[in-house]
Amino acid sequence: NAGVTQTPKFQVLKTGQSMxxxxxxxxxxxxxxxxxxxxxMGLRLIYYSASEGTTDKGEVPxxxxxxxxxxxEFSLRLESAAxxxxxxxxxxxxxxxxxxxQPQHFGDGTRLSIL
Amino acid sequence: xxxxxxxxxxxxxxxxxFLTINCTYTATGxxxxxxxxxxxxxxxxxxxxxxxxxxxxxxxxxxxxxxxETTSFHxxxxxxxxxxxxxxxxxxxxNTNAGKSTFGDGTTLTVKP
Numbered sequence: 001n002a003g004v005t006q007t008p009k010f011q012v013l014k015t016g017q018s019m020x021x022x023x024x025x026x027x028x029x030x031x032x033x034x035x036x037x038x039x040x041m042g043l044r045l046i047y048y049s050a051s052e053g054t055t056d057k058g059e060v061p062x063x064x065x066x067x068x069x070x071x072x073e074f075s076l077r078l079e080s081a082a083x084x085x086x087x088x089x090x091x092x093x094x095x096x097x098x099x100x101x102q103p104q105h106f107g108d109g110t111r112l113s114i115l
Numbered sequence: 116x117x118x119x120x121x122x123x124x125x126x127x128x129x130x131x132x133f134l135t136i137n138c139t140y141t142a143t144g145x146x147x148x149x150x151x152x153x154x155x156x157x158x159x160x161x162x163x164x165x166x167x168x169x170x171x172x173x174x175x176x177x178x179x180x181x182x183x184e185t186t187s188f189h190x191x192x193x194x195x196x197x198x199x200x201x202x203x204x205x206x207x208x209x210n211t212n213a214g215k216s217t218f219g220d221g222t223t224l225t226v227k228p
Binding site: 004031033040041042043045048050058090092094101102103104105106107108109 | 147149151156157158159160161164166204208214215216218219220221
């Protein structure tokens with residue numbers, strides 16, 4: 001009963017390095033999301049995917065790219081990491097596109113530090 | 116655009132005290148409203164939801180009523196426990212937004228024995 005699984009849980013990078021955060025869900029959900037959480041700023045949407053094969057920008061997309069590999073997996077890539085991208089990253093999924101009364105299901109997060 | 120405003124924290128209470136965390140929203144149409152809870156080191160998890168005006172969501176002793184006239188969805192619990200210590204997020208989901216949610220900034224609750 002895994003739900004939403006994120007890897008890795010922790011990562012330290014140097015400025016300019018690249019990395020990909022992985023996310024997979026086993027609930028057959030159509031929609032998936034990437035957020036970042038910073039102290040005092042709640043959750044900010046980076047990118048989302050309303051269905052397999054589609055992706056759209058959220059509130060803070062600069063410096064990130066995403067890939068919806070299949071219905072289960074949605075990855076987030078930092079091409080050239082910057083200290084301002086130090087944050088906790090959460091992946092989430094929800095049941096159906098356009099079903100506006102469905103809650104989101106979250107992974108446990110990736111804690112990313114960029115030196 | 117859509118927005119959610121939560122009462123600022125942190126909130127510190129003694130065990131068995133009454134809890135209220137205020138949440139107001141701005142949205143077009145008739146959004147669904149949610150409360151999520153985040154325990155240390157974990158992701159958010161759904162606490163309760165309400166999908167139309169005057170609906171009351173409830174779970175684990177927590178309640179919130181969807182008040183369209185005041186655009187509010189305040190979270191209440193009659194008697195808090197130490198185990199309720201967490202961060203609480205109010206969120207809305209508009210009916211035209213492909214399932215995207217708008218979150219408040221979160222309110223940190225600490226309950227002391």
